[in-house]
Structures are given as structure tokens and as C-alpha cells.
Amino acid sequence: MSCEEIRELVHLDLDSDRTGVSADGRIAEHLASCADCRTWADEHVAIRTSLRTLPELELPDLALQRIWKRTSRSGEGRITSTMRHRGLRVAAAAAIVIAGAVGLWNWRGPTPSAQPSEAELQVAAQEARVALELVAGALRRTRRVAVRDVLVDEVSGTLRKVPVEWPESSNPENENRRNKT
């Protein structure tokens, strides 16, 4: 085989991550008799070994902090547009659930004869619990800003617009007043 052909085989040897270049019998035979190719092959093996031992650089902490600041930890201590959007979504969800519960209550029980059944009370309690969970979720996720932006501004503001009318019979004061008269 010619020197060119042998050198091509040596490259293929290097490609396949072999540590030496004499595994192939044809290569070994040629290198034993050709000093130029032997030197050439030894140089390639040595260069590759040196390249493999070059140290990996470490990204400076400041650069890493910049990455966190602009990505997954961008919301720490402040509200972002995404979080504000999320807060509004929670507020809307809570308002819908509570308004639905109140509306259902009014529709089902406007007269003294329509006392809320146990099932209705359970449903109402469940709805209230879910609403509170949603608000608590907002608090957990948006931390202190949730109190101001979500609870005070959004949820309370929305709830103030919901007409809450308890059934007359379910109000203990009304009940007492009726009994007195």
C-alpha cells in the first residue's frame, strides 16, 4: 500500500477512537518500514492526546446569574408580565367560581321553604375551598406581590361587584326576628 493509502487508514483509526495506530496489520507493517509515516502517525496520536487533555473552561458565575435573571428565575421579588397575566387568570377563576356559587345559592333558595340541603352546603363549601386554593396558589407563586396585585386589586375588586344575597331563612338574625314577631 502507498503512504497516502496508509495515512488514510490511520485517519480512520483516529476517527474510531483507537488509542494507537497499529491495530491494523497493514498499518503496522507499513509503519515498521516507513520512518516518515511512522513519525507522521505518532505526531497525530500525540496531538490528539494533547487536545483531549485541554481543560474545560468554567462559565463565570456572573454570566450564569445573568442567565437565571433573564430566564427561569426572572420573577424573584418582582412581578413579571407573565405573572401578572397569571394573577389575573387566578383572580378571574376565583371570581367565576364564587359568583357561580352565589348565583346558584340565590337561584336555589330564595324562599324560606328552600332551605339549603346538605348536598348544596357541601357543594358551596367545596367551591369556596377551591376558590381559596386558587388564591393561595397565586400567593405561593407570585409571593408578596400577589397580596397587593392579585388579592387586593383583582380578587377583592371583582368580589365587590358580585351581588351577594343570602337567603332570608338562612340568616339567623332574620330567623330570630321572625320568631319574635
Next chain:
Amino acid sequence: MGRGGLSNRKKLGHFPVVALLRNFWAGDSVVMMAMQNEAFERAVLEQKNRVYTYAAMLLRDPIEAQDVAQETMIRLWQHKDKVETGATRYWLRRTAHNLCIDRIRRRNSRPESELEPAEGSTATADPDPERLAESGELGEAITAALAKLSTGDRAVLILREVQGLPYDEIAHALAVPLGTLKARLHRARENLRRRLTRAGVTP
């Protein structure tokens, strides 16, 4: 049960709007978001040094390399919904490479008078391989010789020989077929050897 009553079927959990809200908010979206954040942060921590090393060796400028590493990770964050977990490494490698190439092109298109090195930059202060070889610093001599190769030769040698990446990952990063990649690698190895030999470095 009278008019005011509710059957079990209509309990809260079965109301479509409540179920939707509960699943959407308290369930799926939050869990998914947390998983995405966790996967992203893991990918950053695992790959940041590799991406930075590649950019630093290709650009020969640590400040620009930091910018590339940051930009690469921020782009991953922006595209995290589209990048499959198993393909993150490939995606990072290709993005980092493309960002480096953009910077090199911009650098080459500027007139020489504008090519002032940034503070802390080593872009124009590559050590001379011959001098390093004389002082016996083989590793640094090789780094210096590597820095003087063409961008294409340097890229393939860094990815394959320095970072030891598999061929398919390199081919994806450089957007070349496997055959072309191997031919480039042979040429790059030979160019580096010649340069070191000319510099009197005898590994």
C-alpha cells in the same frame, strides 16, 4: 330531592368550568411549568461550561464567549416548549455554533480599525505557538496553533478532539453530512499537525 337540591352528578368536581379551571390552573399548567423550569436549569448547569468552552475556543475571546453562552441559554428558555428533552444537547450545540459564526462574520465585515479588542479579550493576543513550544508548554502551543486555524477546521477539532462529541452530534451542530464531516476532520487534523511541525513543536 326538591327543586333546591342537587344530585350527586352535579357536585362541584363534575362542573365542566370548575374541572377545567382546577385542572388547568392547579394541575397541569403548574406542574408542567415546574418541570420545564427544572429541565431547563438542569440543561444549563450540565451544558454551560461546554458551550462556553466551545465559544471561547472558536471566537478566541472570553467576553464574547460569555455573551454567546448567555444568548444560547436564553434562546433555549425562549424555545423550551419546542425543544425535546432528548435533543437539548444537539440544539444547544447548533445554536451556540450559529451564534459564534454570526459574530465571526460580523467581526470580519468590520474594517480593521474597528477591531479593537474588548477589555479582557485575548482575540488579538494569541500566544505564538513557536514561543510556547520553546518554553515546553505543549498544551498551550497546541491551543495557540488551534487558534490560528480556519474557523471551520477549529470548529470540527474542538467538537471532536477536545470535547469528544459523537459524529452525529457534530454533524448536526455544523449542519453537514457525515461524510463531509469526516473529510473536514482529516483536513483539520493535518493542518494542525503541519502548523505545529512548522512551529517546531514535536509532540
